[in-house]
Amino acid sequence: MRNHTRGSVEGLSVSMFVLAVVGNATYLGSILARSLEWARIHPNLPWIVDAAMCLVMDAVILGQSAWYGGCCVGKGESGGGMVNSPGNSGYASDESASQEDDDPV
Secondary structure (H helix, E strand, O other): OHHHHHOOOOOOOHHHHHHHHHHHHHHHHHHHHHOOOHHHHHHHHHHHHHHHHHHHHHHHHHHHHHHHOOOOOOOOOOOOOOOOOOOOOOOHHHHHHHHHHHOOO
């Protein structure tokens, strides 16, 4: 919710979420690789659901990163939400600096 309210993904480590997706996908694949028989899947269902939900939540965070341009800051590209220009990076220090520049005194 905070990312949506701010319109940015400030402080997000995209590489951490990519590695989390790889780890969760590998974990889910290792459970399903043993057997696709219901007798083997049924006892492991809580872990399968857990890994699948983690993948869904990671996908939401990575989607927000792509939408708000978190992976493209400083390259002049935007992901669709807000434009990430040097004066509009979402950081509080940039906002105070732009206010100081507007001051005629």
